[in-house]
Amino acid sequence: MSDEAPQPGPAGPDRLDVFEAHRRMLFGIAYRMLGSVADAEDLVQDSWLRWSQVTARVDNPGAFLARTVTNLALNRLSSAAVQREAYVGPWLPEPLVTAPGAAEEVEMAESVSYAMMVVLESLSPLERAVFVLKEVFGFSYPEIGEALERSEASVRQVGHRAKSHVQARRPRFDAPAEVRRQVTDEFLAACLGGDLNRMLELLAPSVTAWSDGGGRVKAAIRPIDGADKVARFLLGVLANQPLEGMRVHDVDVNGRPGLLIDAAGQVDSVVVLEIEDGRIGELRILRNPDKLTHLRPGGPA
Structure with missing residues (x-):
């Protein structure tokens, strides 16, 4: 995946600018992974803390930050699974609420529609991570394998399984x-x-x-x-x-x-x-x- 953001060196002055350029992506990954607005915002903040402490040059800030927030989300999901087992009644994702027709939501509407969020909840955490990184944000399987510390062949297999699962359950609601x-x-x-x-x-x-x-x-x-x-x-x-x-x-x-x-x-x-x-x-x-x-x-x- 191409990354045209500035590449900061150790303690570079543009470090915050680089992070802000990727904030929307980080929130998008975390929200799709967790189904929680508050938890996604927490993970974005945690990602900033990790990013601000890096002293070595980072050649691909987008990949580094995506890897960081994805692994934070996987860790969070391991504890959330126990809580959801004891949840009373149906568990639904937190809603993203905006003013009707908000221009900034047009791009987001298809990939994070509420019906799609429900489908993502039916994936395993690993399947969700691979699907979100590949199908929503366009990372390659080699990049995803590196991020998740798994072989390319392994994440490719997971990705194909997740994509088939989503396609079989993809929301059919397409009214204007x-x-x-x-x-x-x-x-x-x-x-x-x-x-x-x-x-x-x-x-x-x-x-x-x-x-x-x-x-x-x-x-x-x-x-x-x-x-x-x-x-x-x-x-x-x-x-x-x-x-x-x-x-x-x-x-x-x-x-x-x-x-x-x-x-x-x-x-x-x-x-x-x-x-x-x-x-x-x-x-x-x-x-x-x-x-x-x-x-x-x-x-x-």
Whole structure:
């Protein structure tokens, strides 16, 4: 992979500039690996500390930094695996929430869509590392082998296995942004209006809904399948939720239209709908407050 960033010598004055030139890449690797905004930001900071302490000349800063953050992420995942085994209900990645149509998210939208993040979670940590470095950031197998201290043949085999896995489960939801937003807004209106018939029209018969409360707040502990069950579940939730003081905001979630809901001055949930042929095929509701701490009421400025 080509790297045109400046190459600092020992304690070079451009060291911070070089790091900042790669910050977006580092966050992207860490977030795709961990599914956590807060943990990804921590790993970027840890990468800076490692980078700032290097005294020898680094010929390829991008490869060095990618190797650093990837191995930090693999170490973090080894401890996270134990926590996830005891997790209450479905585990969903933390959402990246931006203002609708934010220009800087256009490039990011495809490779880190929420549906794709869920697929990445089904890979082993090693498969995820190789897939992200190769397919998203364009590193070569020799570079990845060096980064992970494995042979090129080994990482190539892992990469092919991961790519096949992702292709078999790749999100099929490819509706244009305007269709996604229209269906999302119409479904919200139907939910708030208690219009069961309209909800059923907008839900695909085979729709599945996931609700992540992490045992911290009320949420379904198993996926809900079928349009009728999903619609009645949502209406039941709304019936027990005082609408006074609740605010719903249009946002983009991982580059796709979504909703952010405030209640009592706090972020209550983030909702992601996946649209296929004008109907909702998947619905994910993030309610675990630990996964919403990086958000603020009202969404992005």
